[in-house]
Amino acid sequence: MVFIILTVLTQLGGVALLLSRMFRHRILAFVVIYLVLAVAAMWVAPAFGRVAISCFQSGPLQVQSEVYCGLNRTYVTPEMRDVLEDAADAMARDYPGTVTMLLDANFPFFDGFPLLPHLSHDDGEKADLAFYYTDDGQYVPGDARGPLGYFAFKDGPTTCPPAWPTLRWDMAWLQAGWHDYALDELRTAAQMDRFISDQRVGKIFIEPHLAQTLGLNDPKVRFQGCRAARHDDHIHIQLN
Ligand SMILES: [Zn+2]
Structure with a gap:
C-alpha cells in the first residue's frame, strides 16, 4: 500500500522504499535513497x-x-x-x-x-x-x-450537474x-x-x-x- 502511494505521488518513491528494505535503518535508508534517485533523475531523464x-x-x-x-x-x-x-x-x-x-x-x-x-x-x-x-x-x-x-x-x-465519481x-x-x-x-x-x-x-x-x-x-x-x-x-x- 505504501509502495503504491509513494509510486503514485512521486514515481520514484516506491523504488526507494523497496531498496531501503535491504538496510537496517530503513527510514534513514529510504530518505537517502529517495534523495539520490530524485537528484539522479535530473541527470538521467534528459536521455529519455x-x-x-x-x-x-x-x-x-x-x-x-x-x-x-x-x-x-x-x-x-x-x-x-x-x-x-x-x-x-x-x-x-x-x-x-x-x-x-x-x-x-x-x-x-x-x-x-x-x-x-x-x-x-x-x-x-x-x-x-x-x-x-x-x-x-x-x-x-x-x-x-x-x-x-x-x-x-x-x-x-x-452547466455541469453534480456528478459522481468526479474530479x-x-x-x-x-x-x-x-x-x-x-x-x-x-x-x-x-x-x-x-x-x-x-x-x-x-x-x-x-x-x-x-x-x-x-x-x-x-x-x-x-x-x-x-x-x-x-x-x-x-x-x-x-x-x-
Ligand atoms: Zn493539467
Whole structure:
C-alpha cells in the first residue's frame, strides 16, 4: 500500500522504499535513497526526453512550490520547456516583473505513467500554470492565493450537474483560507493570447466562464469536461 502511494505521488518513491528494505535503518535508508534517485533523475531523464524545471531557478519562469520538485513532478519535454520559457520571457518583457509559476507538470520517466490526479499528464507534453493575481489592484509577483497554486476557485456559472465519481472538486471548506487576491485579467489574458498564437501549443483548458471573462474565443481553448478537475484555479496547456 505504501509502495503504491509513494509510486503514485512521486514515481520514484516506491523504488526507494523497496531498496531501503535491504538496510537496517530503513527510514534513514529510504530518505537517502529517495534523495539520490530524485537528484539522479535530473541527470538521467534528459536521455529519455524529459527535463526538469528547477525549483532553484530564478527569472521569469519559476516553480510555485518546492513540493512539486521534491515529488519529481516538474518534468517536461524540451519542447514544452521552450514553450514555457518563451511565454514567461515574453510576459516579463511586456509586463516587467511578471513571474510565471509552474504547478504540476509530468514525472521524469515513461510515457503513459499519469501524474495523478491529472490523468493526461503522462508524456511530458502537459503543464499546469498558476493564474496571475492582483492585490488591491497591484500585481503580486510569484504568489498565488494558496501555497500550491491549486484549489482557490474563481466561481462562476457552470452547466455541469453534480456528478459522481468526479474530479471536479469544489473544496468549499478550503476557500475561506486563501489569500484574498483577484485574478489579474490583464496578464492572464495576455498569456492566453500568447499560447493561442504559439503553433506548438495544441490545447488550453480553462473554465468557460473565465474564457468568456477574458475574451478568449479560439478553438484551442477548450473545456476539460464536467468530470475532470475544475480549471478556474489554474491553466492547463498541452503541445500539439
Ligand atoms: Zn493539467
